[in-house]
Each structure stands twice: as C-alpha cells, then as structure tokens.
Amino acid sequence: MTPNKQADIQELEHDGNFWFMLHIFLRSIASLPWLAEVVSLLGGIVFILQLWKYARLLPSVLDEGTYLYKGLLYVSGQYTMYQFYGPWSNKMPLSFLIPGSIQYLLEPGLLTGRGFAIALAVLMLLGSWVLGKRLGGRWWAAAVVWIFAINISAIKMFSLGVSQGLIACMLVWTLVLVIGDNRPTWQIALGSILAGLMAITRLNLMPVLPVLILYVFWAHGRRKGLIAASLGILTIIIGYLIFWPGILQVWALLLPRSVTPFLNKWRTQTYFSSVWNPVITKENQILSLSQSIRNHFTALIALLIAVLLWPTKGGFKKKSDLHTAVFLCALFIILLLIHTWSSVGSYYCVFCLSSYLTFFSSIGILLIPLTYTAWRKQIPLWLQLVIILLIIFISTLVGFGVYEQIGKQILEIQIPRSILEFPDKVSGNVPIRNYLKKTYDYDFKTSRRVVSTILGFGISLLILFLALVIRIIFPHLRKLFSKDNKSTLPVYGYWALVLFLLIGSILSPVVDIMDERDAFFCNRDVIASYEAAGEHLASVIPPGSQVYWKGGNSVVPLLYVPEIKIYPPQLNGDYSYKYDGDPDQLLKYGWWSVPLADQWINEADFVLVQQRYYDEWYQKRLKSGAFEELESTNPTVYCEDNTHIRVFKRLP
Numbered sequence: 001m002t003p004n005k006q007a008d009i010q011e012l013e014h015d016g017n018f019w020f021m022l023h024i025f026l027r028s029i030a031s032l033p034w035l036a037e038v039v040s041l042l043g044g045i046v047f048i049l050q051l052w053k054y055a056r057l058l059p060s061v062l063d064e065g066t067y068l069y070k071g072l073l074y075v076s077g078q079y080t081m082y083q084f085y086g087p088w089s090n091k092m093p094l095s096f097l098i099p100g101s102i103q104y105l106l107e108p109g110l111l112t113g114r115g116f117a118i119a120l121a122v123l124m125l126l127g128s129w130v131l132g133k134r135l136g137g138r139w140w141a142a143a144v145v146w147i148f149a150i151n152i153s154a155i156k157m158f159s160l161g162v163s164q165g166l167i168a169c170m171l172v173w174t175l176v177l178v179i180g181d182n183r184p185t186w187q188i189a190l191g192s193i194l195a196g197l198m199a200i201t202r203l204n205l206m207p208v209l210p211v212l213i214l215y216v217f218w219a220h221g222r223r224k225g226l227i228a229a230s231l232g233i234l235t236i237i238i239g240y241l242i243f244w245p246g247i248l249q250v251w252a253l254l255l256p257r258s259v260t261p262f263l264n265k266w267r268t269q270t271y272f273s274s275v276w277n278p279v280i281t282k283e284n285q286i287l288s289l290s291q292s293i294r295n296h297f298t299a300l301i302a303l304l305i306a307v308l309l310w311p312t313k314g315g316f317k318k319k320s321d322l323h324t325a326v327f328l329c330a331l332f333i334i335l336l337l338i339h340t341w342s343s344v345g346s347y348y349c350v351f352c353l354s355s356y357l358t359f360f361s362s363i364g365i366l367l368i369p370l371t372y373t374a375w376r377k378q379i380p381l382w383l384q385l386v387i388i389l390l391i392i393f394i395s396t397l398v399g400f401g402v403y404e405q406i407g408k409q410i411l412e413i414q415i416p417r418s419i420l421e422f423p424d425k426v427s428g429n430v431p432i433r434n435y436l437k438k439t440y441d442y443d444f445k446t447s448r449r450v451v452s453t454i455l456g457f458g459i460s461l462l463i464l465f466l467a468l469v470i471r472i473i474f475p476h477l478r479k480l481f482s483k484d485n486k487s488t489l490p491v492y493g494y495w496a497l498v499l500f501l502l503i504g505s506i507l508s509p510v511v512d513i514m515d516e517r518d519a520f521f522c523n524r525d526v527i528a529s530y531e532a533a534g535e536h537l538a539s540v541i542p543p544g545s546q547v548y549w550k551g552g553n554s555v556v557p558l559l560y561v562p563e564i565k566i567y568p569p570q571l572n573g574d575y576s577y578k579y580d581g582d583p584d585q586l587l588k589y590g591w592w593s594v595p596l597a598d599q600w601i602n603e604a605d606f607v608l609v610q611q612r613y614y615d616e617w618y619q620k621r622l623k624s625g626a627f628e629e630l631e632s633t634n635p636t637v638y639c640e641d642n643t644h645i646r647v648f649k650r651l652p
Helices: 003-014 018-030 035-057 062-075 093-105 108-135 139-151 154-157 162-178 185-199 209-219 222-242 248-254 263-266 281-295 297-308 319-345 350-357 361-374 382-399 403-411 432-440 444-481 493-517 526-540 556-558 568-576 583-588 592-605 618-621
Strands: 414-416 428-430 546-550 606-610 626-629 645-650
Touching: 003 583, 018 162, 035 139, 035 526, 062 093, 062 108, 062 222, 062 568, 093 108, 093 162, 093 222, 108 154, 139 361, 154 162, 154 281, 154 432, 154 493, 154 592, 162 185, 162 209, 162 361, 162 568, 185 222, 209 319, 222 297, 222 319, 248 263, 248 546, 263 297, 281 414, 281 444, 281 493, 297 361, 297 382, 297 493, 297 583, 319 350, 319 361, 350 606, 350 645, 382 403, 382 444, 403 432, 403 444, 414 432, 414 546, 414 592, 428 432, 432 444, 493 546, 526 556, 546 568, 546 592, 583 592, 583 618, 592 618, 606 618
Parallel strands: 546 606
Antiparallel strands: 414 428, 606 645, 626 645
C-alpha cells in the first residue's frame, strides 16, 4: 500500500463526514489506471459510429465531388494542375492530389472518398487524445474525445470527402509533434514539414507555419527554431517550384487586381459577371455568426475563457504551458479573424464560416485542459460585468440562429386559451404560434425567430442564476468535500463563464438531435444510391464518349464512369458559370457560359441533366430530334425524387 493511500484511509477513519468519504472514494475510482482509457475508447467508438452514420446519410456536395473527381483526373494524368483549358484549379494542389491519389490507388467512388475521410477523422481524434493527455492528464484526454464525439455538426463535416478533415488531421498532428516539453529535434522537423504541407493543401492555413516558427524559437530555442524555419519554408518552396507558375492562379483569385498586376497572366482581361452572385444581407451575416458559434461552441467559448481569465504572472505551473497557451491562443485568433473576414465579411460565401472553423476548432478544445488550472478565480467587478453582458449577448445570438432547428417545436407548445382572450370564451389550450399571430400578426418565420431568440435570452438568465447559487453554496461544498479551506474562492464571473461553457456544450448537440427528428434523412444508403446511379451511367456510356454534365451539384456519379471525356469547366457548376465573356478567355481559366453550353450540347455524345435542372432551355435543345432519351438513373439521393439523372444519347 502506497503512503498516499494509507494516508487517505487514516483520514477516512478519523473523519466520519459522508461527503468527504464520498470524495475520497470517487478520487480512488478515478485513479484506476485503466478507467480513463476505457472512457476514451467508448467516446472514440461513439465518434466512429456517428461518422459512419452520416457518411451514409448525407448527400454529396459540390466541393466533395470536385476534390474527388478533379483529383482523380490530375493523378491519372488526364489533366495537370493549373493547366490552361483544363478544370478550374481554384485551390492549392494537395487538396486535390491527396484524395485523388486515394481514388486512383483504390477503387474510385464515394465509398473510397468517405472511407478515407473517416480514417482521417479517427487519426485526428487520436492526435487530440495524445495532446489532451499531454496537456491535462488522462481524464482530460477522455474529455477531449467526448467533446468531439458529441459535436454532431463537426462530425457531419468530417464524414464528407472534403478538405476540412484532411486539414484538421494535419493540424492536430503538427501540434502533437511540436508542443510540449523537450520535443525531440526530429519531431520539430517533421511538424514543421507538415505545417508547410498544410500551406500547399489550403492557402487559408498559410499562417500556421510562421506562427509555429515563432513558437519553436521561443519555446524550444534558437537551434530548433532555425530547423523549423528552414524545413517549413523549404517545403513550401519545393511545393511552389513543382507547380510553378500555375500555382499563382490561386493567389490571383485572392489578391486585388490593382495591387498585383504581375498576376494578370492568370486573370482574364476583363471581369465577367458570374451566375453565382448571391445577395447577402446583414441578417444573413448575423445568422452565419450565430450558427458558427453554436456549431463550434466549446472551442470558441474556451478561447473566450482563456482570454478573459488569463492568469497573472506565475499562474501557469510550467513555463512551457505559458508558451503553449500563447501559441495556441494566437494561432486560433489569427485563423478565426482571417476566416471570419473571408466568409462573413466577403459577401461571397457568408455561410461558409461554420465549415471553415472545422479546420482549426480543435485548437480551442485543447485550450481547456491546457489552461483550466490557471484560470483566474479573482477578477475585477468591471470584468465580471463584461462577462455577464457577453453571456447574455452570445446566448441570445445563438438562440436567434437556431430558429430553423427548434422554432417550430417551441411554437407548438400549448398555452391556456384564456391568454388569447378569444371572444367565444371557450376553455382549453392553443399553440404559442396562435398567440403570436393574434397579438402581433407574426408570420411563421418571424414567430420562430422570436421564440428561439427569447429562449436563448432565457437560457442566459438561467445560467447567470445558477452561477449565483453555486457562488453562494460553494464554500459549504468545499468544507464537505475537502480539508483545504485556505485557497481563494472563485468570484461570480468565474462560475458564470464555466457554467456557460458546460451548459452550452451540452445543449449544442441537443439542438442537432431535435433538428434530425424533423429533418428528412433517407432511410436508404446514400453511398449506395450514388453507386447505383454511377453504375447505370457506366452501363450506357461507352469509354471515349464526350459527355455534357448538368447532373447535379456533385460530380460523384462520374467517378463510376471510366475513360470518358468531359467539359472541365462544368465540374464546378454555377460557381464557374458566367453570363457573358469571350469563350476562349473563359475556357482558358476553366469557366463556361451559355454560348459554350450551346456549343457543347451540339457536339456531345451524351447529355446528362438532373431532373431539377431540366427546364425549358434544356427541353428545347434535347427534344429537337438530335437525341434519344435513355432510361434515367435512380435518384442519386433516394429521398429526393428530382435528383435522378436524365440520359440523352445523340442519334447517329
């Protein structure tokens, strides 16, 4: 028996306090060497099961189709990255080449793409567990696993064959290799190379490398810093040299024409108006912010707490923890600002913010085990007032953002009919929506927004009230559970923030569950539906055929049709579709237009049009007598009847 356990037993024999005995018992259970690992394993199983569930349920999206199919075209040699008159290469090379290589080496198809996505997500979770254990111990590692396991919004994104899961995995393992005490030189070197590869996978992750290099210099010394800088920068240089000069196309899309005339070689001579030109309102920008906070609540609020409760000098137990905390906070804030500006602030893809945060939200989650012991328990009154206002504001904002998920259910809650003061004086209950309609003449959409916003505000008041209760009773609880009565008692603002983090993290997946209860998910396997559609197309389209594609947002069905010729600009759908412009200029940069669509229909061997796009324009051209219509595919998404692909074959 160890001296510590013997002391615990002696203390129990001396003190008959039930709560203190319970505390010692629970601490003994928690100290079992295998229990935390079992809890982590259970969380990992839940995570994997949900990944597979959503991989089978979620329809393919445009980005998934382009990453998989373009990547296959590049790796197989049918096209090269950034070539003129090829596909629109609007992303960095590895975002296509890595998933394309998996498609090429294994059997092409959605199952391969999503299987690889699941493998990356599991590898990311393993790295997060390693970091959680390194930064906070075995139980914090388990907590990190479960935070991922209940974040349904992130799991949905990780289950798709898009670059979010790839980048999240690369980022987490970069952190595994470089943060912490006494990292071996080879790990610093490998982590720096991985950070460089991230910059060649997604341009928006370019800031990771310079911030990492500064951290290595600060935390690990000049020698390792020079190694990190040399290898990380060399990796990017080699990547750019391999794809030079075409890789500058990506920069040309990002940087203003007026200040980068040297990039005009990779730009059209004039601006062509795009079919994709959404009208974004301030309301949509607010809605995007709200949804992003809710979908990544734990990570974002953890960052907020780390900043607001940042300890005074000596708050961190080890100097290395201070280095790591500064590094992670700085990196998270920089990436958050860049991605918020590029989505909400750009008016181009305002609702992309939530998916962008999936790239790096793991950083915020890791801040909890790293910083929680250093959070300041004593903060000034003005800061506590700021905390109260922030909790009310964020909770109300999140409430507004979830009106689509929970507004309908709230409106159906029954209230006494007498509140409405109907003239017939009939007793009984009516839904809340009737009250809002009669009293304020709100339509259904407005009613949902009002009640969900009020709910968010009400939850903030509940959290603030519970924090007050805990602040009052905590001194008494500490006497029951601990003999330590000398440490500083946390102030009210501390408890408010901690409760906000805990309750919000629990409620966030509840909203997803409520949404799924009413959402129309297919009862059949979506992967199987795409396979069936692709196999049907392969059975009627011979190799070497020229194919016109308007078969849906995602080109995944084409993965199953080997050795066909396509019109590359069509792979990005309406995003590369222009109203006007010189046809040669458009084709050169991977774009298309109505005149080009007309030309291609007149020369294609097969025309594939999804039912939802089969409008008068297509009917006029495909019913002209030049084509015969073959049997359509089954719906690519079984539960959506208008997703079947109509197949037209040119007559001899």
